[in-house]
Amino acid sequence: MTDANRPVRTRFAPSPTGSLHIGGLRMALWAWLFARHHGGQFILRIEDTDQKRYDPNALQTLLEALRWVGVDWDEGPEVGGPYGPYVQSERLALYQEWAKWLVDNDHAYYCYCSSERLEQVNKEKQAAGIPPGYDRRCRYASPDELAAFKAEAEADGRSPVIRLKMPREGKTLFPDLVRGEVEFENESIQDAVLLKGDGFPTYHLAVVVDDHFMRISHVMRGIEWLPSAPLHMQLWKAFGWEMPQYAHLPVMLNPNGKGKISKRKPPVDAKGNVLPVMVHDYIKGGYLAPALANLLVGIGWNFGDEVEVFSMDEARERFNDFSRINPSNSAFPMEKLEWINGLYIREKMTPDALADALRAPLEAAGLNVDMETLRKVAPLVQTRIKTLNDVVDMAGFFFKPEFTPPPVEKLIQKKMDAASTKRALEACIPVIEAVDPFTADKLLGAFTELGQELGLNNSQMFGVLRVAVSGQAISTPTFETMEIVGREETLRRVRLAIGLVS
Structure with missing residues (x-):
């Protein structure tokens, strides 16, 4: 596989014509893993001889993308080395x-x-x-x-x-x-x-x-x-x-298996949604670097033992030759990426680390993030989101300056009408006032009992409360949400809801 008398030196040589393509990132990861397995050097070289397509901002985005997934280089831009310069236009x-x-x-x-x-x-x-x-x-x-x-x-x-x-x-x-x-x-x-x-x-x-x-x-x-x-x-x-x-390595195909993934003709999913092609699109899309690296390395390369989730350290130990690479081109499995990303969020992040990571997408959505609140919210969304950006729809309401009351139709649950919804909400007021301490566990017990008294199942009783307090049908768990919002604000929102259905 390798010449024992020749040190292993691999390279990644992108052209600075825009953000790094995910196919390019996979190539870089494979070359990097091979070099690291053999204790060799990984060189980054910039091939900028196509001056017509040269983008002066592209180099920085390339470096950012590689560093984001943890790829370091022994020689190249910002590092130097004995065989430079490492930019072709300087050679x-x-x-x-x-x-x-x-x-x-x-x-x-x-x-x-x-x-x-x-x-x-x-x-x-x-x-x-x-x-x-x-x-x-x-x-x-x-x-x-x-x-x-x-x-x-x-x-x-x-x-x-x-x-x-x-x-x-x-x-x-x-x-x-x-x-x-x-x-x-x-x-x-x-x-x-x-x-x-x-x-x-x-x-x-x-x-x-x-x-x-x-x-x-x-x-x-x-x-x-x-x-x-x-x-x-x-x-x-x-x-x-x-x-x-x-x-000569296989390329990644569109998710439908037809044609190479291209930034000129971005792939679409079964619903017609345009899928990201460039690494920075995945960064902005709320994907985790270890999850994307895990997926890319495993497209066309077999880790072995039927293992699909692995770290780059674990991959490096097995990337000793090219026998595990399937020469056939492989489709990019977008659904699998969402599964892996969700798994990394659920199983490989502490709640505090997740809270820190969730701040950026919330702020990008124009929300004013209070970190104390976010640290309470993070454990609630951790098992429910597939990307970091999912937090905006699920829990962004915690950080809005003003609460937005829900439409009436969202308040009314299945097999209920406006009158029964109003009756349930009115019955909630004395319960909210009386629960002590105002914790999720106590609230769950109290409202389970109230639902039984009103002849409502949990889906109806909890659903009315969830929409009244969060303003949306899908949110963080109802009673944990109420605990974070607090007794007085919960009362205010429930009274607003009563007014809506009256």
Whole structure:
């Protein structure tokens, strides 16, 4: 699995074009876990050579997303390291040097063709039923022809690109840690551009140069990059450098199993709700970092022993190779995430920790949070919410500056009418006044007895009270709510309710 003489060094190399995609986060987690299992290094490298899509704010959101789930890096932005800089746009001279080396050593060539010519070539090929791609005019041009192409480009103010000379015959056999040996026909592979006219490298050149000089031992990337594998292998051979071991990993599909999860076409659930795609959407959505990490690591990777809930420390102990990775793509299970998130809230958080975590979504909803009250509320919602944001609908009423009385129809319970609802509420007043101490247990006993006297079942009796005191049909438990609200405020709200049904 690993070369004992070569230290394990993995990397995650996102492009700063926006918030981190959950598929990218899974890739980072897998690479990080593998490095940590082997006592190796995990490197963060920023691939910003696509200047058209570059977002100056993206780097910070990338770093925030990784730190949120506990991924740390040994080398990279804000950390430094011996093989930096770790931002590709700061390494242009290195790429240009090695692109020229390839030309000088007959592994690459200058191409002077204009974009208009390339477009015309593809149109002609399409019309002839031939696969699109460069026709290698500059590769096979005579010196005189090449001089003419160069002069024409210079007259137009165009700089040449550098293309790789791919072998035209034979096969490239690519060893992959997940898929075994993959075979490619060389004649089907293009002479890819390595260095663009603006001096920036393409992904193909930059990734090989960086992986070499950063001493990367294992490259983990999505299956969508497998068609580029023979091109990269030929680059490693051309340079004469030791190639890392590669693992082309499965991608995550939409929850319905159709198509890769994409931020351009966000997935929707069975009810038509748009599902989050970016990590920051999950942070804002009230999901816990350990729960999301747990889910992502387990999509396509088998922890073993039929265990579905595990910590990253536990995953690290088992992430020793790639044998547990299913090469097939997997659907993203949104419902499972909600289950895992709810489980983490219920079982892996103390009430105080939960109270601290619930403050942010309540304040984001415009509510003024009193922490003393929230610490009383947290245990009540802990077993009832799946995300932190659920607290707003369930218990946000505790923190509203003014109580909002409920609509009359919410007060009236099943098989009751306005008259019976009013009668029940009026009967509540002396009970509320008399219960001592004013605690949930005492209130439960007193109102269970009152319901029996009125011929109401618990669902009716407690439901009337719950809506009267909380203003909503679904809330924290009725009598715990009354205890937190207090006797006087409870009386006031019940009297308001009486007025509503009169």
